[in-house]
Amino acid sequence: MGLPIDDLLATLPADRVLTDPELLASYCRDEADLCDAGTPLAVVRPQSTAEVAATVRVAAAHRVPVVPQGARTGLTGAANAVDGALIVSLTALNRILEIDPGERIAVVQPGVVNAELSRAAAKEGLAYPPDPGSWESSTIGGNVSTDAGGMCCVKYGVTGEYVLGLEVVLADGEVLRCGRRTVKGVAGYDLTGLFVGSEGTLGIITEITVRLRPAAREARTMVAVYPTVAAAGRAVASIIAAGHVPSMLELLDRTHLRAIEAHRPMGLDTEAAAMLLIATDTGDGTDLTAIAECCREAGSSELYAAEDAVEAEALTSARRLAHPAMEQLAAQAFPGGRGGLVVDDVAVPRSRVADLVEGVEEIAARNGVLVGVVGHAGDGNLHPVIVVDRADQSSMDRGRLVFDEIMRLGLALGGTCTGEHGVGLLKRDWLAQELGPVGMRVHRALKQALDPDGIFNPGKVIAPR
Numbered sequence: 001m002g003l004p005i006d007d008l009l010a011t012l013p014a015d016r017v018l019t020d021p022e023l024l025a026s027y028c029r030d031e032a033d034l035c036d037a038g039t040p041l042a043v044v045r046p047q048s049t050a051e052v053a054a055t056v057r058v059a060a061a062h063r064v065p066v067v068p069q070g071a072r073t074g075l076t077g078a079a080n081a082v083d084g085a086l087i088v089s090l091t092a093l094n095r096i097l098e099i100d101p102g103e104r105i106a107v108v109q110p111g112v113v114n115a116e117l118s119r120a121a122a123k124e125g126l127a128y129p130p131d132p133g134s135w136e137s138s139t140i141g142g143n144v145s146t147d148a149g150g151m152c153c154v155k156y157g158v159t160g161e162y163v164l165g166l167e168v169v170l171a172d173g174e175v176l177r178c179g180r181r182t183v184k185g186v187a188g189y190d191l192t193g194l195f196v197g198s199e200g201t202l203g204i205i206t207e208i209t210v211r212l213r214p215a216a217r218e219a220r221t222m223v224a225v226y227p228t229v230a231a232a233g234r235a236v237a238s239i240i241a242a243g244h245v246p247s248m249l250e251l252l253d254r255t256h257l258r259a260i261e262a263h264r265p266m267g268l269d270t271e272a273a274a275m276l277l278i279a280t281d282t283g284d285g286t287d288l289t290a291i292a293e294c295c296r297e298a299g300s301s302e303l304y305a306a307e308d309a310v311e312a313e314a315l316t317s318a319r320r321l322a323h324p325a326m327e328q329l330a331a332q333a334f335p336g337g338r339g340g341l342v343v344d345d346v347a348v349p350r351s352r353v354a355d356l357v358e359g360v361e362e363i364a365a366r367n368g369v370l371v372g373v374v375g376h377a378g379d380g381n382l383h384p385v386i387v388v389d390r391a392d393q394s395s396m397d398r399g400r401l402v403f404d405e406i407m408r409l410g411l412a413l414g415g416t417c418t419g420e421h422g423v424g425l426l427k428r429d430w431l432a433q434e435l436g437p438v439g440m441r442v443h444r445a446l447k448q449a450l451d452p453d454g455i456f457n458p459g460k461v462i463a464p465r
Contacts, residue, residue, distance in 0.1 A: 004062045004086070005042055011054045018043040027069065027089065028081045033340045033388060034400055035077030035425040040067070043087040049167060049175060049206040052088060056204065056455075057173035059086050065458050068200035070110065070142030073134040075343045076424025078146065078199045078460050088204060090141050096120055097207070104212045105164060105181060110141020110205050117210075126212040129156035132420070133323055141205050147197035149420030151319065154378030155247045155281075156213070158420060160196040167207035168195055171451040181209055194446070199422050200457040202450045217283035219247060221312035222305040224276040224295040225269050229253065229361070232274035233354020235298035236377045239278075240350050244291050248279035249378025250319050253357060256326065256372045256385075260318055263325035268318065269302065274357070276377065277319050279312070322374045326385050333370070334389040342386040342399050346410035347419030350380040359409045360384045369395075369402045381419030404430075423461045432463060 008017050018024065019042050029037035041064065046052045059066045065085035072079050081087055094111035101124045108117060114128075114135040121128045131150035132138055138148070144166075149158040165179025179185075179192035195202055226232040232251060239249065251274055252260070258270045269275070276295065280287045292303055306312040323343075330339030348356050357373050364371035375382030384406050389395035407417055407430045417423070417430040432440050443462055447454070458464075 004058060004064050007058045007061070008042065008044065008055065008086075011058060012044070012046070012051055016045050016047070016051065018045065024087075027072075027087045030072040030074040030077060030079040030424075032075050032077040032080070032424065032426055033342045033390065034396065034403065035080055037077070037080040038083035038085065040081040040085045040087045043089055045089045045092050047092045049169065052090075052169045052204055052206050053173045053175055055086065055088055056169050056171065059455055060172055060453065063453055063455060066204070066455050067457050068145070068204045070139035070145070071113070071134070071137050073138040074142065074146060074424065075345070075421045076146075076418075076426040078422050078424030078457070079142075080425060082458055090204070090206070091139065093141075093206060094139075099124055099126075099212075101126060103181065104214075105209055106212055107207065107209050108140050109207060110139060110144070112140045114138050114140060114143060121212050122215060125215050127215045128162065128210060128212055130159045130162060133320065140208055140210070144196055144205055144208055145199050146422035147420065149376065149381065151248050151250055151376060153376055153381070153420070154249050155245050160193065162211045163192060163196050163208060164211055165209035166192050166195055166205055168203040168205050170203050171453065171455055175206075176203070179209060197422065199424060199461050201447060201461050202456060204456070216247065216281035218309060219279045219281045219312055220285055220288045220306070221248075221277070221279040221315050222288060222292065222303060223315055224278065224292075224300040225272045225302040226274045226276070226299065227272065227301050228299075229274045229357045230354045231299035232276055232377075233357065235276060235295045235300065236353050237351050238294040238298055239291055240378070242290070242294055244287060244294070246278050246291060246378060247281040248277065248316070249376070250277040251275070251353070251357070251373070251375060251377035251382065252277070252319065252322065253373040255370065256322050256374045259325040259329040259372065260321050263328050264321055266314065266318060272301070277315060279316070319374075326372060326387070330387045333387060334391070336391075338389050338391040340388045340390040342388060342403055343421070344384040344386065344403060344406050345381070345418045345421035346384065346406060346415055347379070347381040348410055348413045348415035350378070352413040352415070353377050353380055353382065355413055356382055356410060356415070359413075360406055363402055363405045363409070367398050367402050367405075369398050371402060376419075379419070380415070425460060428461055428463045431461065
């Protein structure tokens, strides 16, 4: 098995180290298509920070790559194995260590599932707002590593805005504690912010202190249906320009409406070009009434407001069904396990949302590829979803071409290559284009300073020279 494995078995309990090839195969990749994955040397499943640190010291001594993993729900290949790597699976570090209602903070291990923290906070009359689409399965550690977002971002922001402090195992096995528990604090460099969104390339996060908020009031929810994407885009711009702050402002295009209705019939208008799903949580219906007026003026063909919490949840569930509905569509289009999805993640100025959606439609039509668009219109972050046939190389090539054209369009509209999914393998070349040579030089300098031997998640975020 070789010296690294021998040293691991001499350091850790034997059940922490997996080397069976069939088990290793299940840890090779996250949910991203178009991304290569290697074969790991072993999977280590530590149950404490000390065991993570011991694993890293063994890896450092042998200069073996280390790939941290959570639930592997990511969509950019950031958790994919590289050949000969030690996979460090953090799912067993899954305890909520503390919830302090007085200070409105929680301290958790990285393997805590997002929904579990949300439910635990709710019992204290508090809320942990970040809610990625995979919140029932994705972990807080993975959310922090990618700076994940969700449907509430338009009002409450992404994961990083809630991270107060971190415990991180560095490349030499030393343990760094950074950040704070206090409401305010500006001492020194913002090391906490540096590790948020670093995708396991600078260190392994083993403990997280997050900010909690008072629980919001019951949401009021409505949908606005549009005959054109341009009209839906005008509504988004109008709502924001008028100073309204919805707690949710989501867009679903015709492809998604049809896929969701086929997946779980609920009476959606499958002939509409786009639908906006809008919610407010201030407890005062006047704000939703004012938003409805913006929707009418932009040309909505139908407005429907939920009458109670049950109807509101039914409307919201349509949005949460977007990904499984598109998976079903892909499976029907390419049966036998061939159907795949490439989920893009582009953020543009809110005034350019309609330009992005219409541009994606043109790109898809020109290349003969099915693409649906869904996402967080209220903050300009949309997800073009590209349907591919994994068994057909020409289909995969066209999917990659469409992906790249969408990236190019997003940057041309003044946007960014990722709003919440991270960079991983899928977008590292586009990150380099977005940042430019000076920005990449600074990124490489930070990587070199914290991981001089390049053992942490090599090849992710920053392309090899």
